[in-house]
Amino acid sequence: MKIIVLSSHTQSLFWFRMDMMKSFMEAGHTVIAIGSEPMKEWAFKFQEQGIKYRQIPVQRNGINPLKDIKTMNVIKKIFKEEKPDKVFAYQAKSIIYGSIAAKQSNITEFYPLIAGLGSIFRGTGLKNKLIKIVMENQYRVACHFSKKVFFQNNDDKNEFIKNKLVAESKTTIINGSGVNLDRFQPVEQPKLATFLFIGRLIKDKGIIEYLEACKRIKQQYPQVRCLLLGPFDTNPSALKPEELQPYIDSNIIEYFGEQKDVRPYLVMSSTFVLPSYHEGTPKTILEAMAMERSIITTDAPGCRETVEDGVNGYLVKVGDVHSLVQVMEKTILNRELSLNMGKFSLKLAREKYDVNLVNQSIIKTMQL
Incomplete structure (x- = not known):
């Protein structure tokens, strides 16, 4: 199968999701990574790992709807060209606009990872409250279009269920991103604290x-x-x-x-x-x-x-x-x-x- 791994942060894809993408390839599948950083900087790095890389424009902390629509349209264009069987997405904008693009591209197997609820969900103030209302509705749509939704802790999962953003039957918990025990090995602590x-x-x-x-x-x-x-x-x-x-x-x-x-x-x-x-x-x-x-x-x-x-x-x-x-x-x-x-x-x-x-x-x- 062909699997797209979608994120709004390319470095995170490369450093934090490489083990997962390699596990997909070891299972016999083709992987395409989609992130926000320039092709000229990252395409070869991913290619060395046997992964195709494609770029999307994303304003990670912006709230300009026109720029977000552009993000969604580019994702949809890539989906139509690559025709993936399954999509794994994480980070807010990738999940929200990726899920809509997947629905419009007739991709039924969309799997978002809610890797923590940011300051919008925990913050206070009128502006924060208004943005939170918008994001909750966007997440509700994204979860509706998803086959399963991954969470890394029960607090976040329960928050989504309580606010009717996702059906409990769609949720599954994983223990974070995991750690590569071959790469990170025990070393003696220094004597000085x-x-x-x-x-x-x-x-x-x-x-x-x-x-x-x-x-x-x-x-x-x-x-x-x-x-x-x-x-x-x-x-x-x-x-x-x-x-x-x-x-x-x-x-x-x-x-x-x-x-x-x-x-x-x-x-x-x-x-x-x-x-x-x-x-x-x-x-x-x-x-x-x-x-x-x-x-x-x-x-x-x-x-x-x-x-x-x-x-x-x-x-x-x-x-x-x-x-x-x-x-x-x-x-x-x-x-x-x-x-x-x-x-x-x-x-x-x-x-x-x-x-x-x-x-x-x-x-x-x-x-x-």
């Missing part, structure tokens, strides 16, 4: 809480290292470079920008910290777990599934810098605790989040 945050520098990821917690920690324990990886973003809640610079200048944060390979930085760390407000299932946490790191994250949708509190890490309340500092301090003062938590992280990664197990679940649901 070192914290690491990886993610887009947007407020919903808990970047402000991480920076403030690191500031307090460094005042008490100046030898401790606090590392930061991730790009600045176009999201309305994005951190600005001038907001981060004072933390760099005062040696609170060691900032490494965006990195294609995060493994060297996980090697440098002892504890991975992600104080996010909401996630699907954070792939960065799974990668840290596979490399035997203790985890500090929030008791929030998508995050809480990755941590058994006090076993492989700690769960803290969203937005609570004081609690974050307290548990960071515990891992500084008790290095043996952090080491043991890392071992439990690895065990959980192997038993629950192995990418091969996740991909087999997807293949089974899509009847591949």
